[in-house]
Amino acid sequence: MAVSGICPPCINLSIRQFRLKPCVEMAYPRDYEGYPGRRIPSWIGERSVNIVVIIVVIVVVGIVSSRVVARVPAGHRGVLLTFGKVHEVNLDEGLHIIAPWQNVVNMPVMIQKAEITESTASNDLQEITTKLAVHYRVREDSAWKVYQTMLLDYLHLLVEPVIMEELKATTADWSAEQLITDRPLVVIQLQETLDNRLQPYGIDVLTVNFIDFQFSKEFWDAIERKVVATQDALTEKNKVEIARYQQLQAIITAEGQYNVTVIQANADAQKRVIAAEAEARKIMIEANATSEAIRLITSRMTPEYAQYLYLSQWNGILPTTLLGSIEDIGLIIDTSP
DSSP: OOOSOOOOGGGOSSSSSEEEEEHTTSSSOOTSSSSSEEEEHHHHHHHHHHHHHHHHHHHHHHHHHHHHEEEEEEEEEEEETTTTTTEEEEEEEEEEOTTEEEEEEEEEOOEEEEEEEEEOOOOOOOEEEEEEEEEEEEOGHHHHHHHHHHOOOOIIIIIIIHHHHHHHHTTTOHHHHHHTTTTHHHHHHHHHHHHHHGGGGGGGEEEEEEEEEEOOHHHHHHHHHHHHHHHHHHHHHHHHHHHHHHHHHHHHHHHHHHHHHHHHHHHHHHHHHHHHHHHHHHHHHHHHHHHHHHHHHHHOOHHHHHHHHHHHHHOOOOEEOSSSSSTTOOOEEEEOO
């Protein structure tokens, strides 16, 4: 009868070794030293070998796969290297099959920010501490070129030194006051300059932002005094403008009154002229009528009619002196007192 295992009561622990009781010897014969034999079933040995082989194959396949498959994440371009030599190619995002002796370096091409704090000076020798933020990116078609010349350290090797140099050069073209009042123009000038400097290296400048300008206390005191003086000047100027406006208003009022007077005088004169012309026309008409009447009377005058007119106007008093015969009724001279 075979025993499938060793029961716990049958094990006698010793400090140096385990000794098996006779109940175990029924399942395992003793070896040449007198201890039970340790036989491993054949099926267990064959399966162990298969498992080891599978594990080795999986490890080898994993190692080989990691060497022949390269992954380029989003926002990057892959730079292909063969024993350290850069290939003039940019791998797009995704998986790529490469040779085991090649490797891929992921070059960032997303938008990046360089923030600089630098002490500069304006053209009027005012010391300014400028905090500047520049957004830039490596061009996708120039990733391998940037890596070949600067590896991944292009920010410290190129971008930051160029920004600091051009920032000092740009602020030196403007006065401290203009850096505040004409900031958009300063930004345009600096962005164009940085873009022209970095483009040959495969880097584009997208935006430039002045985060802060810090001036000296003396400058701010001078600005305050200037602002106060400007406000005072504006106040006096406003007073002058008010007086000028009042004077102009008085002139306009006087001119209006003058124009009204002139218009009224012209109207009166015109009325008198019209009245005079009407009177003259009336007199002329009356004179013409009288003249026409006289002409008509004269053209139709007969001795009898003349005698009639004379008699119609006679008052019945005979003259005291007659010249000529009574028949002719010649010249009558009135000698009455």
